Amino acid sequence: MKTFLRPIAIGIALAGMAGLKAHDLADGEATHGPAPAEGIASRPARLPLRVADAAAERLKLFGRFGPKVRASTNATHWIVESDGMPDHRMMVGITAWQQQVPLPQPYTGDNAWRIPRFPVPAAQPLSAKDHFFRGAIALAVNGVPIFNPIKNDGRTDTFLAGELDEFGGHCGRADDYHYHIAPTHLQERVGPGQPIAVALDGYWIYGFTEPDGAPAGALDAFNGHSTPGLGYHYHATRNYPYLNGGFHGEVVEREGQVDPQPRAEPVRPALPPWRGARITGFERPQSNHFHLEVTTPARTHHLHYHLNTNQTVTFEWSDGSGQSPPETYPLASGNRRGPGRDPAGRPRRRREP
Ligand SMILES: [Zn+2]
Ligand SMILES: [Zn+2]
Numbered sequence: 001m002k003t004f005l006r007p008i009a010i011g012i013a014l015a016g017m018a019g020l021k022a023h024d025l026a027d028g029e030a031t032h033g034p035a036p037a038e039g040i041a042s043r044p045a046r047l048p049l050r051v052a053d054a055a056a057e058r059l060k061l062f063g064r065f066g067p068k069v070r071a072s073t074n075a076t077h078w079i080v081e082s083d084g085m086p087d088h089r090m091m092v093g094i095t096a097w098q099q100q101v102p103l104p105q106p107y108t109g110d111n112a113w114r115i116p117r118f119p120v121p122a123a124q125p126l127s128a129k130d131h132f133f134r135g136a137i138a139l140a141v142n143g144v145p146i147f148n149p150i151k152n153d154g155r156t157d158t159f160l161a162g163e164l165d166e167f168g169g170h171c172g173r174a175d176d177y178h179y180h181i182a183p184t185h186l187q188e189r190v191g192p193g194q195p196i197a198v199a200l201d202g203y204w205i206y207g208f209t210e211p212d213g214a215p216a217g218a219l220d221a222f223n224g225h226s227t228p229g230l231g232y233h234y235h236a237t238r239n240y241p242y243l244n245g246g247f248h249g250e251v252v253e254r255e256g257q258v259d260p261q262p263r264a265e266p267v268r269p270a271l272p273p274w275r276g277a278r279i280t281g282f283e284r285p286q287s288n289h290f291h292l293e294v295t296t297p298a299r300t301h302h303l304h305y306h307l308n309t310n311q312t313v314t315f316e317w318s319d320g321s322g323q324s325p326p327e328t329y330p331l332a333s334g335n336r337r338g339p340g341r342d343p344a345g346r347p348r349r350r351r352e353p
Pocket of ligand 1 (some may be wrong): 170180
């Protein structure tokens, strides 16, 4: 009996430290509704075990995309490390291209993703229609961030504007690949019934259906609802808002984005949108070698870029008429000390083109 009681005490102490109600310990999906006070008082042995089970289940989801994606927990947060590069083809299908390409990102160490394990409903939920036009609003289980479907001009739907590839992604100002709609293609990777992403408020995002395969019922303005089995959760939809259209849970908004979150740092000068260009091919023949095919009405262009062992990246363009001189840039360093930090020592904010 003693061995059972000890973890309970720890569980309650942690909840207290984090200012959580006992109710919130249940993680939003593993909860099956013990009433807050009574749950702890009368069924003490259950709660910490459920939390542990729920955590193991969730870590397994990220684990499917390991070893590139590494997830762990502390008392309050999911901690997810990745390089932000999915293992599927990228960029193909984009018809409004900002001349950015996918480069690995240093989402590791203190620049890793940190997402609340025990979401707390917000007193004043914030809508993504007029907030969070910068930075991520969710993280896919394959370690790729998901941004607001509306880009930072506050009105352009990136999906409808042709800015996204066949998987709903493209690259930002820092050559950081991210999705702007729910990555429903991950459903078959994680299996039916599993979430495909987690919003940065800590509530999980499921695909088009409930875990039992039934269509998701009525959703609120943020694409969420509560069910007895899962508690509050979001769903993917085929139309706006596509995923969580805001945050049912508490988040901190700072400079127009959820704070804190990892940052991605530009490695080369900004380029203008390339009008009339379509991305028609993408290959990664080696782990450090990428090939992008760009088609314009006049001709086909090829961009080869290489990650070099000295932490630089080299870009080389060619088309039917010749080759441009290679350009080499230092990669964003994974070192969080120095210029990547603002004067307060916090990671600098992510910027979106
Ligand atoms: Zn974007
Ligand atoms: Zn649902």
